[in-house]
Amino acid sequence: MTTQGVGTRREQNKLATKQAIVDAVAQLLKQGPSTALTANEIADSAGISRRTLFNYFPTVDAIFSYPLHQLLDAMVDSLAEPSETITLLDSILQGLKSDEVAQLLGQVAYFGVYLCADDANIYHPANGNEWQQATNDLYSKVVARYPQVDSFAVRVLTHSVLGAGQAAFEQWLEQLPAPVSDNMDISDDLIAAFHALVTKAMNTLDQGFALLPINSTSTSTPKGI
Amino acid sequence: MTTQGVGTRREQNKLATKQAIVDAVAQLLKQGPSTALTANEIADSAGISRRTLFNYFPTVDAIFSYPLHQLLDAMVDSLAEPSETITLLDSILQGLKSDEVAQLLGQVAYFGVYLCADDANIYHPANGNEWQQATNDLYSKVVARYPQVDSFAVRVLTHSVLGAGQAAFEQWLEQLPAPVSDNMDISDDLIAAFHALVTKAMNTLDQGFALLPINSTSTSTPKGI
DNA sequence: TGCAAACTTGCACGCTGTGCAAATTGAAAC
DNA sequence: GTTTCAATTTGCACAGCGTGCAAGTTTGCA
CATH class of the missing domain: 1.10.10.60 (Homeodomain-like)
Structure with a gap:
């Protein structure tokens, strides 16, 4: 060692x-x-x-999804910190830019590529479980830290934000080139691509709901999801 | 029979x-x-x-989560229909109000209560998988129906909306009274409670992101309630 | 009626995950 | 260095899951 x-x-x-x-x-x-x-x-x-x-x-x-588990754990900790001064997106991107998370992203990509190839299926239920667990973890932590806030709203927004993150993640996995590398390193380009997808996902959250006619008071064009 | x-x-x-x-x-x-x-x-x-x-x-x-599977299947079909005239929330609520879905809700509640009691755990991974699957199903159907729309945006919003729905569902399950009934019927009150939670979840989606500082350019969408 | 396809069933098999007790290893005290 | 003790590893046995296969049984159809 x-x-x-x-x-x-x-x-x-x-x-x-x-x-x-x-x-x-x-x-x-x-x-x-x-x-x-x-x-x-x-x-x-x-x-x-x-x-x-x-x-x-x-x-x-759990072995297969362990890299993702570590990554989400780190992100949840990062997001649960009381960073009042910066925006949510910046908070996410800042968490993603740590060396630790960047290395984890490499492992996640490595595993993801091979697991997709193996199962011929795009999606492993184990990965989905990790996202579910991360959502619950983040919800618990945020509620514990901000007891005065409406917990149901926290729950909804937690699910929503992590859902958007998962969407970015899935999109990233699908677009990933086949053999990342012999070791589990990852190119800066791929990391940047993921950051871009996460950014786009959050912007879609921010602006996209204006496009959807969620309730009767919402204006804008009907696109009927 | x-x-x-x-x-x-x-x-x-x-x-x-x-x-x-x-x-x-x-x-x-x-x-x-x-x-x-x-x-x-x-x-x-x-x-x-x-x-x-x-x-x-x-x-x-899969047996344990079968009622939820049926319910989500029906809702996905309902949401994937091109209902240009009504809002997303109305579309969801309309789907929830069908007799078929109401009966399924009874089974879901029945199973949910007992499964929670059994595992002493609030959450079954099987249920989480159903939500993941429903999300992918809805995404596929919407993309197939509207090929010209940015598929990534659809993916993000699908995850987000179903995430909010899942949040409402989890909240509902937690608040559920212990023994629903001997058969799998369900009271109108409980159904109404679920509708209310879903409505609140969607409104939180619509308005809640204005509260979160997602990115620096976001000055929040118009309309405060 | 009789045939073919669909469905059910029993059986065997490899694999998962767990409890338990014996063996091994590490830390700490003497 | 040796002793002692707790943490860890390992083998073993076991119940359970999910599947392939080769019968049997039921259903649809001519």
Whole structure:
């Protein structure tokens, strides 16, 4: 290990093992969509026992969506901070620009590309669950921090904003070029593309509802979703 | 069967079997949270073999979320129709007011209450998947119907609107009184409460983004209530 | 009636996720 | 260095899920 990790040795080992599992999955994904990616294969490839694998992840699917889980976790923390001075979009973009999140985006893209190729399906339910969970997490945190605000409005807007984020994410995944790279790095262009999609999504939220005739008082052209 | 069902006898049988499965689950849920609700129990209770159960539902979870699945399916169809003349909110409320959807709401509430009690968890991932699927379905249908519209904007707004709907749904489930009824009927009050929540959610979407500082150029859309 | 297609069922199989107890490893005290 | 103890790993057994397959059974149709 090049990194002189902080914390006790046990904690270092646990982090290393978790990363080994993720790396093992990345390897297996690259080798080919043939293998059905069973828990035994992953454990063997990571050099641990099957039982230990389930000590680290509650589910095989949770391994696949772990990069996204980390990314959303970081974003939720970033968004739940009381940043009164900047706009929501800036807050999101600022969170996305951290080195940590940029690296996570690479992993997410890597996994996303191969998982899409494997299932021939654009969407993994595991990823959807991560978004649901992130939505609930953010809702809980915001409600805890601003108890005086109407919690239902918070709930609606949380679902709405993260929904828009998910839309940007899905669009990004679909447009992703096939083999990102041998390792899980990611080009600045792809990161910029994601930022652009998120920005467009938020602007669509901001301006798009003026286009939709949501209720009778709304003006503007009917486009009937 | 009192209903002289339409269609060939095979189709009637299939529908009856599917309903028998759902009814069996409802029965088992009412009997107590003790039973872990295994596929064998459900099949036995429905009077079919375990193997046949999986001919009707791809997953045990899919049975639990089947009422919600039906409801969302109906709503997606309703929303995807080209109803140029009315507002989005009216379109949603109109869809919600059909007898079919009202009855489905009863089943959804029934299942939701017992499932929440069972898992002690407010949320079933199966339900979340249904919302994700409905979002994708609606997106596909709208894009197919309006090919000239910016598909990404449609995607964002679809996620956003259904996200708001899901927020209303979750709120409704939490506020639901414990034992709805012995059968899966539902009181008009509860239906009205759901309509009110959906209405409030849509109005929050319409007006709420004016409250959030999404980006720097946003001086908020016109109209404050 | 008889045939073909659709449907059901039992069976076997591989896989998931969990509880448990024994073995191994790490940290800390002596 | 050794001892001791808690954290961690591992093997094993087990219940359950979901599927392919090869019978049996029912339905539609000629």
